[in-house]
Amino acid sequence: MGQSVESNEPSTPSSSAVSWQLRTRRLDFQMRPAIMGIVNVTPDSFSDGGQFVDCQAAVDHALRMEDAGADIIDIGGESTRPYSQPVTAEEELRRVVPVLEQLQGRIQAAISIDTSKADVAQAAIELGAEIINDVTGLEGDPRMVDMAVRTEVGVCAMHMQGTPQTMQDAPHYDDVVEEVFSYLAARREQLISHGIAPQRICLDPGIGFGKTHAHNWQLVRSCRRFLALPHPILIGHSRKGFITKVSGSDRESRLGGTLAVSLFLASCGMHVLRVHDVAATVAAVRCQRECRQ
Numbered sequence: 001m002g003q004s005v006e007s008n009e010p011s012t013p014s015s016s017a018v019s020w021q022l023r024t025r026r027l028d029f030q031m032r033p034a035i036m037g038i039v040n041v042t043p044d045s046f047s048d049g050g051q052f053v054d055c056q057a058a059v060d061h062a063l064r065m066e067d068a069g070a071d072i073i074d075i076g077g078e079s080t081r082p083y084s085q086p087v088t089a090e091e092e093l094r095r096v097v098p099v100l101e102q103l104q105g106r107i108q109a110a111i112s113i114d115t116s117k118a119d120v121a122q123a124a125i126e127l128g129a130e131i132i133n134d135v136t137g138l139e140g141d142p143r144m145v146d147m148a149v150r151t152e153v154g155v156c157a158m159h160m161q162g163t164p165q166t167m168q169d170a171p172h173y174d175d176v177v178e179e180v181f182s183y184l185a186a187r188r189e190q191l192i193s194h195g196i197a198p199q200r201i202c203l204d205p206g207i208g209f210g211k212t213h214a215h216n217w218q219l220v221r222s223c224r225r226f227l228a229l230p231h232p233i234l235i236g237h238s239r240k241g242f243i244t245k246v247s248g249s250d251r252e253s254r255l256g257g258t259l260a261v262s263l264f265l266a267s268c269g270m271h272v273l274r275v276h277d278v279a280a281t282v283a284a285v286r287c288q289r290e291c292r293q
Helices: 055-068 091-104 120-128 144-152 178-193 213-221 221-227 239-246 251-267 278-292
Strands: 019-021 026-028 033-041 072-076 110-114 131-134 156-158 201-204 272-275
Touching: 026 072, 033 091, 033 278, 055 072, 055 091, 055 278, 072 120, 072 131, 091 120, 110 120, 110 156, 120 131, 120 144, 131 144, 131 239, 156 178, 178 213, 178 221, 213 221, 213 239, 213 251, 239 251, 251 272, 251 278
Parallel strands: 033 072, 033 272, 072 110, 110 131, 131 156, 156 201
Antiparallel strands: 019 026
16 A cells, blocks of 8 residues: 655655565655544544444444555554543454454555454454554563564554553653654664564554643644654544644544644654545545645
């Protein structure tokens, strides 16, 4: 698939990351950001919890997002919203495996498994997943890194202060941008030292994970800083509270605010946009490209 990211304006700093090597394919970022569509097979995710907990509903949603232009479909069976309760690997597998089984042979977009459990990741990879998207930076399960090395998948390592159960209690940073940058820089070195090929690593500053609204806006405004890391940068901002605090919380306001931030991130050279509203995001990015022709 490997759809790509248009180069930004000449004044925009460029990252040395021009592609992301997945298990069996490569995503390129020379024309536009890759769009990652979210499929939450959960009853309690912050925005769409319960909408796609039914297997067929989740499958249909994934196929619609691919038709709308998603390059990646990110499937998760455990909510990581603030104060969410963890679920067992068995429950997570019960939620996501039927969806993955039904998508086999029916979808061309790269499948990402949103999990911090090695057993869930392994099962997903056996059913065709190309990416492990781990909110713990591959630190939550001591077996995750070795499994990622063995299977040669793409990995996305995210920054989070605390855990979903504690992260919004009182997040504090002296300099949120530099502290998140330092964590990601150190974590990529650790992953490489353990055998994950550099070209398979993507990094995520973790918008909303142990950050206040002000921290999130600082990370968005300073997102170009992360282009100094020689890896693709993924941003998961869609419908989150820092946006709705400014734009409003009704559906149209959440969408409008998310699209505004998505276009800003695209103009800054971010590589992967993780969003709920794929069709609107694809249309907005296409129009943005035409404006710059």
